Every structure is written in structure tokens, then in C-alpha cells.
Amino acid sequence: MRRDIIDITEILRKQAMRHHYITIVGTGSHREGFRLLGSDRDIMSWSNHLRVIWDLNQARSYRMRQLLILADSSDSPPGYTLLQSLTTPVITDYLKLPLIRINDKLYLSSSLNRILEMELPGSFEHGPCSSGVILGMIEYDRASCYASDFWPPSASSWIERCHSWPHPSVVDEIVTNGCHFAAIGHKLGNHENTEWRISFCTAELKLVYSMSHIQFLVYGLLKLFLKEVISSRLGEEGKLLCSYHMKTAVFWVLQENIMPYWNPQNLLQCFWVCFKHILKWVYEGICPNFFIPENNMFLTKIYGNSQRTLFQKLYTLYESGLESLLHSPSIGQHLKVVLENPTLRVSTDERSLVTEFDFFLELLSEVSQNDSHGLHSFRWCINLLKIVEQLVNLPLTQNHVAMLQKRTAFILKCIAFMFNMYTATKVNKIKYIADKISIQLLKLAVKFGFDSDLLYIAMYYYKTSRHVKALSVLKMTMKRFDHEYLIYNEKPCIHPRNLPKQMKPVVTQDIKLLKNICYLNELRLEQCLQQKRPSFLLIPPHVMIVLLEFLCYKQTNLVDAMSVLFVLQSQINSHPDIFPESTRGISWEILGNCQQMLGYTMDALYSYQQSLQQQGGPQIQIATIVRIIIAIYKILGIYDM
Incomplete structure (x- = not known):
């Protein structure tokens, strides 16, 4: 199941990025299907414009736009090689290749490459990889490599050894896909800082897949x-x-x-x-x-x-x-x-x-984890939707279908809000058509996605000043959430061995707001000022319900708006299952934002301070500090809200 989910995700990503300059794939134990406590995520990337060849005759296989690198293993230990650049200095300067000169020839330096890859704050060197932590909990190893479409001559004996295992078709596929080069040299080699290790990561993955x-x-x-x-x-x-x-x-x-x-x-x-x-x-x-x-x-x-x-x-x-x-x-x-x-x-x-219910929870977890990739633009979304349409016609497993449905729901939600952003026109007919399309897309997303996706419809209605409709959707959402078999972020309220056949669980997850899409003006500051990664904001569905209720009531009934905030404040600390530690930062932030809208500046300051103290706070820390400054200016009469 895990492999099915990751496989279909990578097919989607590869198809969407086939004209992109870089390829990114998952490797290591997580990619193989293991979920061991404490294990990190291994990622490998390489340029699509650069290819390594073993012989100058192999250059005939490429068009001029692809830049070539020659592997020279004559002076390196087995399994390692030097990579000589065959491109012109102008192009290598443009690509910022990590070059050094040896005997009047330009070679790619593995040590310089590792230094260039230390791009994320807090990352450190770990073998050939750049390592660090994202989302405050997921450890990663990212290896920047170079790819070759040809099988290494030094590994030709492996082909001859493959009599009983693996199957000849697996051998052919492995050899056809070539190898990669990881940025680390041999400690006893003559050029430790320049050599590259020949990597068989993709070949090893295929071998693991071929295991019984x-x-x-x-x-x-x-x-x-x-x-x-x-x-x-x-x-x-x-x-x-x-x-x-x-x-x-x-x-x-x-x-x-x-x-x-x-x-x-x-x-x-x-x-x-x-x-x-x-x-x-x-x-x-x-x-x-x-x-x-x-x-x-x-x-x-x-x-x-x-x-x-x-x-x-x-x-x-x-x-x-x-x-x-x-x-x-x-x-x-x-x-x-x-x-x-x-x-x-x-x-x-x-x-x-594994019980049927546990398998269902594991499926939800895998689908949610692999649906975390952002969507860059409207064109990107449309392209992905076309790819999904093509994949649907292929023979798919139930796991593939589950992943495609979830991804489709995410794409449809993004398109709906982007469509609303990009059709800001005074022509009523065009606005009406765009509005109808956006609503239909959001309703379709609910059919493919989770029950919490209803909140995107409520967000859209509020954003387009239809507060009564937004409240109606919120009421329907709360009625759905009041369910015996409610599952929030893959964690059920109760844990039966098997669900009754007539009973369908209600599945909810944190609301994901992408940085490049304006969902609610009231949260734009948090979206824009969050850290570079992740490129989205996560808000618990119960907090989003309260926020939308407050925003709608604020237009018509301040008493109801105040009572909604009181309920939120009393629940944040008393319901850890609904407000987990990782989302309490944004929960306090939203509470403070609402309090500030009503003019309760001192209460808002307290909420912002609570937000800064939470474990999940760093993601929005800058936005929180800005809101504190605004609140202080408000008290001093410098800033007019």
C-alpha cells in the first residue's frame, strides 16, 4: 500500500516536472516501504540538463542543449570516479557548477558541491547529503547528484552474475536506467575532495521491489x-x-x-x-x-x-x-x-x-503525507489535472485511486480560489460564470476529499461576502463532525477493530492554506510572513470553524461573535485531541487576531504571547511579532486599525 501511494505520487510529480530543470525522487527506507521510528527521509535530486557519459562516443545520444560531463575513473578507487566538465566556461558559470582545475582540465568538486547544497537554515553536512529538520519533526537527508543514462563499465560483471536473481526483466530495467553520482570521495583516494561515489540508489529500489x-x-x-x-x-x-x-x-x-x-x-x-x-x-x-x-x-x-x-x-x-x-x-x-x-x-x-480499521488509518496517513506538495501556479494545477485524467485510464490499484482522489481534491480547491483571484473584473457576466465554476469545483473537491474540505466552501462564501451561506455550510460541517467515528489527522476518537458496514467514518484533517493563494484576507499576514518552508499554513478544522463563525457574526451580531471567541479560548487548553500541541501556536494566533478585531488589544497581546510560547509557533513567529507590534502601536495611538 505504501509503495503504491508513493509510486503514483512520483509519477504525478515526474510528469508535471518533465520540462523542469531538476528531478527529485525519494530514496532510502521510507521509499522502500518501511516506517521505522526515528528514521529520516532520503531525497535525491539531479539536473535534467546535465548528463554524465563514460565514453565520448556516448555523446552522440544527446542533443546539444544537454550539457555533458565525462566520468574518468582511471585514477580512482573502485566505485568512485572523477567528473570532468566538457562544457564551455560561459555555461558552467551560468549553472554555477562546483568546478576546480586539475592539470588544465575542469572537474566537478564533490566537496564544493556539498557546501553549495547547505541552502536551508539549520542544515548540516552528513556524508554526501545536506541534512536537517523540516516542520520541526521530520529529519531529512538530501543528496544533490548527477545522473548517467549509461551503466558503469566497472559494474558490468554484475549483469553477468544475475543468473538466478533478479529476474532478467528487472536487470534490463536497471541497466537501462543507468546510475547516479553522489558528492563524496574515497578517504584513501588520490582526489578525496573531487571524487564522486557511483550510486545505485534507483537500482537498489528496484531490487527491493522485486523481493518477495x-x-x-x-x-x-x-x-x-x-x-x-x-x-x-x-x-x-x-x-x-x-x-x-x-x-x-x-x-x-x-x-x-x-x-x-x-x-x-x-x-x-x-x-x-x-x-x-x-x-x-x-x-x-x-x-x-x-x-x-x-x-x-x-x-x-x-x-x-x-x-x-x-x-x-x-x-x-x-x-x-x-x-x-x-x-x-x-x-x-x-x-x-x-x-x-x-x-x-x-x-x-x-x-x-492488521485490522481493517487500522489499515484504513494507515492509508489515510500515507495519502495525507504524500499530498503535502504545493502547487505553484494556475497553469501548474491545470497541467496536473490533465495528468490525473490520463492516469485514470491506466490499470490502477485501490491505493492508487485513493491517492489520486485526494490529490484531485487538493488541485480542485486550489483552482477554485486561484480562479477567483485571477478573474477580478467588473463585468458581471464573467464574475458570475467564474463564481459558479469555483463553487462547483469546491463541491466536487468535497466528493473526492475529506469531510473537512467543506470548510473551503465556507471560506469561499465568506470571501465573496455571502455570510448567511457560509454559516449554513459551517452548521452542516459541525453536524458532520459530531460523529461517533470521527477521525482527525489519522487519529480516531474511538478505535474499533472493524467499522460497522453501514457506518462511514468522518475524516478530517488540518486545513492547508498555500502561501501563494489568498483564502482569507484576515490570515494573509500569517501566510506571507511564515518561514520559507513549508510553503503552507496548517489550521485545525475546529479553529477554522470558529474563525469563520466569528468573521460572519462580526458583520451582523457582535454578541454571538464574542461568545464564539470565549468558546475557542476555553477549548484550546482543555481539548488536546482537537488542538494538538503542533497547532496551538496558530490557534492562539487566530484567537488574538479576532480579539484585536473587536478592540480587545490587551487580550490579544496575551494570546500572541501564548502563541510564541507554543512548540508549533516558529512557523508563524514573524507574523506573531508583527501583530504584537501593531497591537502595541494601537495602545499608544500610533497605529490606526
């Missing part, structure tokens, strides 16, 4: 064993091994056909074979890269005293046998039951392990 369910479970078990046992219990030496070594071990075991059968009954046996493979590598001090075996991935990391100590500690685990897995907090208790009952039949079928 049991093979994938063994790979996941190795990752858990590494994280929760080896790294956490074996001291500093245990941290020398990484997840990539585990993946490589699984690849070698599969290709060498050491285990002819992979099934639920011998899952632990398959795991143990892979672990012994790693133990053997540590003993020998050699971990051969799966594609280029001459590249020993232990060479600069696991050797000498650290190698001997690591082997001794791993051998202690080996002597404990499968009982060493009991040290894993995630699987220890489950494994204990299996080890105590050898004849127990264990199911690995997700449908029997």
Missing part, C-alpha cells in the same frame, strides 16, 4: 536487529555497521541462492543466514559492494582494533542464537512466543495481522 514478501520481512528484521540490538547494545563498535550493509547482505544471499526457499516457516532461518553473512564480512574485513565487488565498503571504516572488537561482540550474539532477537523491544515479546512454541504456525499475511 518474506524476503522483504527478513530485510526489515535485519534493520530492526541493527537498530535495536547491534547499534544500541554493542557500544561504539556496533554503530560502525549501517542499514546499507544489511541491505547488501540480503542482496548477496538472494543472488547466491544460499536459501532456495523463502517462506514463513523458515523466516528466522533466512534471517540467520544473512546475519552469518555479515559476521563473515566483519571477520574478513571485507564487505563487497553488490554492484562493484572490488569496492570494499569496510575499507576505511571497519579495520584494526575496531574490527576485532566488533567481531567479538557480534560473535557473542551469534553464540546466543536466535534468542539474541529477544533484546529487540519491537519484536522481542512476539518472538518469545514463537521460540516457546516451535510448532506454532505464524502468519505473515498483512490482512490477518
Whole structure:
């Protein structure tokens, strides 16, 4: 399910950006389908105008507009290469390529490339990647690479080895897609700061996709064993091994056909074979890269005293046998039951392990996470809608359909508000037609999206001064939210094993306001002055209901407007399920904004101060400070509201 969601998302993104200068793809464990606690998001990007070739004859495959780079691995360790620029100085200056001169030739410097990639505040260098935290919680590793459409000559032996695994069609697809170059050199190479590592990230993803369910479970078990046992219990030496070594071990075991059968009954046996493979590598001090075996991935990391100590500690685990897995907090208790009952039949079928309701929640979570990409312009939205229309005609899984429906709802909402922005005309007929189209698009978005999407209709009615209609939609929304099976941000109010067949859950999520679209003039300051990333503002649906109620009542009934604010203030601290910590900053901010509109400046100042103290505050901190300054000026009589 997770792979289906990410796959269809990337197809959408690639199609939309096919004429763009850069390609961005997800890699790593998250892209493979794992959701391990504490794991980061791996992102890889490369220029579409630059391509690496291995031989000058390969230049004939390209048009002149694509700039070429020549890979020269003659003076580099296996798995690494120099990248020589073949373009003119004028073009390289325009592209700001990280060039240095070696023997009268221009080469791309991996170390300079890493420095140039430190663009986000708080980012730091982590291997070939720029690492940091977005949204205050999601850790990321972003690798800026260069792409080659050709398979590396040094990896040609891998093609010849692929007799039993993977399937020939997978091999052909991998070779056709070429490789990439990550910005890090070999520590023992002659040009450490200039060399680039040959990366097979996309090839590895296809290999993981080609695994059977049991093979994938063994790979996941190795990752858990590494994280929760080896790294956490074996001291500093245990941290020398990484997840990539585990993946490589699984690849070698599969290709060498050491285990002819992979099934639920011998899952632990398959795991143990892979672990012994790693133990053997540590003993020998050699971990051969799966594609280029001459590249020993232990060479600069696991050797000498650290190698001997690591082997001794791993051998202690080996002597404990499968009982060493009991040290894993995630699987220890489950494994204990299996080890105590050898004849127990264990199911690995997700449908029997995960309830229907839990699967539904996981689907919601994946869909919501992958629907976070912003839409840049009206033309971009229309283009995406056309791509969705084309994809609908393809054979799709239910997971694909769910993702496309959610994405379509988001696109329709953006188009509706953009259409209203771009048709500011005095011609009544044009305004009437534009208005009808916008409303129909928003109603269609509700059918495809979540129940909380009704609030976009209410926002639109308020923005176009139809306060009675806006209040009517709000009343209908609140009636929907008063439901036994309400789900907010993938968290249900109650958690049944399975939903009654006649009962449909009410799904709500935070209201997303993109920075480049004006939804409400009253929130424009928060939208414009938020940090560069993310490019959207998240508001809890219950807060949005109160805000819209207040704005509508403010035009007709101040008493009702004041009572609405009183309810909001009393609920922010008393209902953490409705107002989670991450959104309390914007909730207090909106409360203060409303109080300031009514002239309660001192109350507004208190609310703004509360907003600054919240964990979710940094996203709107600048806007909050500006509103505090305005409030103080108001008290001093300097600023006229």
C-alpha cells in the first residue's frame, strides 16, 4: 500500500516536472516501504540538463542543449570516479557548477558541491547529503547528484552474475536506467575532495521491489536487529555497521541462492543466514559492494582494533542464537512466543495481522503525507489535472485511486480560489460564470476529499461576502463532525477493530492554506510572513470553524461573535485531541487576531504571547511579532486599525 501511494505520487510529480530543470525522487527506507521510528527521509535530486557519459562516443545520444560531463575513473578507487566538465566556461558559470582545475582540465568538486547544497537554515553536512529538520519533526537527508543514462563499465560483471536473481526483466530495467553520482570521495583516494561515489540508489529500489514478501520481512528484521540490538547494545563498535550493509547482505544471499526457499516457516532461518553473512564480512574485513565487488565498503571504516572488537561482540550474539532477537523491544515479546512454541504456525499475511480499521488509518496517513506538495501556479494545477485524467485510464490499484482522489481534491480547491483571484473584473457576466465554476469545483473537491474540505466552501462564501451561506455550510460541517467515528489527522476518537458496514467514518484533517493563494484576507499576514518552508499554513478544522463563525457574526451580531471567541479560548487548553500541541501556536494566533478585531488589544497581546510560547509557533513567529507590534502601536495611538 505504501509503495503504491508513493509510486503514483512520483509519477504525478515526474510528469508535471518533465520540462523542469531538476528531478527529485525519494530514496532510502521510507521509499522502500518501511516506517521505522526515528528514521529520516532520503531525497535525491539531479539536473535534467546535465548528463554524465563514460565514453565520448556516448555523446552522440544527446542533443546539444544537454550539457555533458565525462566520468574518468582511471585514477580512482573502485566505485568512485572523477567528473570532468566538457562544457564551455560561459555555461558552467551560468549553472554555477562546483568546478576546480586539475592539470588544465575542469572537474566537478564533490566537496564544493556539498557546501553549495547547505541552502536551508539549520542544515548540516552528513556524508554526501545536506541534512536537517523540516516542520520541526521530520529529519531529512538530501543528496544533490548527477545522473548517467549509461551503466558503469566497472559494474558490468554484475549483469553477468544475475543468473538466478533478479529476474532478467528487472536487470534490463536497471541497466537501462543507468546510475547516479553522489558528492563524496574515497578517504584513501588520490582526489578525496573531487571524487564522486557511483550510486545505485534507483537500482537498489528496484531490487527491493522485486523481493518477495518474506524476503522483504527478513530485510526489515535485519534493520530492526541493527537498530535495536547491534547499534544500541554493542557500544561504539556496533554503530560502525549501517542499514546499507544489511541491505547488501540480503542482496548477496538472494543472488547466491544460499536459501532456495523463502517462506514463513523458515523466516528466522533466512534471517540467520544473512546475519552469518555479515559476521563473515566483519571477520574478513571485507564487505563487497553488490554492484562493484572490488569496492570494499569496510575499507576505511571497519579495520584494526575496531574490527576485532566488533567481531567479538557480534560473535557473542551469534553464540546466543536466535534468542539474541529477544533484546529487540519491537519484536522481542512476539518472538518469545514463537521460540516457546516451535510448532506454532505464524502468519505473515498483512490482512490477518492488521485490522481493517487500522489499515484504513494507515492509508489515510500515507495519502495525507504524500499530498503535502504545493502547487505553484494556475497553469501548474491545470497541467496536473490533465495528468490525473490520463492516469485514470491506466490499470490502477485501490491505493492508487485513493491517492489520486485526494490529490484531485487538493488541485480542485486550489483552482477554485486561484480562479477567483485571477478573474477580478467588473463585468458581471464573467464574475458570475467564474463564481459558479469555483463553487462547483469546491463541491466536487468535497466528493473526492475529506469531510473537512467543506470548510473551503465556507471560506469561499465568506470571501465573496455571502455570510448567511457560509454559516449554513459551517452548521452542516459541525453536524458532520459530531460523529461517533470521527477521525482527525489519522487519529480516531474511538478505535474499533472493524467499522460497522453501514457506518462511514468522518475524516478530517488540518486545513492547508498555500502561501501563494489568498483564502482569507484576515490570515494573509500569517501566510506571507511564515518561514520559507513549508510553503503552507496548517489550521485545525475546529479553529477554522470558529474563525469563520466569528468573521460572519462580526458583520451582523457582535454578541454571538464574542461568545464564539470565549468558546475557542476555553477549548484550546482543555481539548488536546482537537488542538494538538503542533497547532496551538496558530490557534492562539487566530484567537488574538479576532480579539484585536473587536478592540480587545490587551487580550490579544496575551494570546500572541501564548502563541510564541507554543512548540508549533516558529512557523508563524514573524507574523506573531508583527501583530504584537501593531497591537502595541494601537495602545499608544500610533497605529490606526
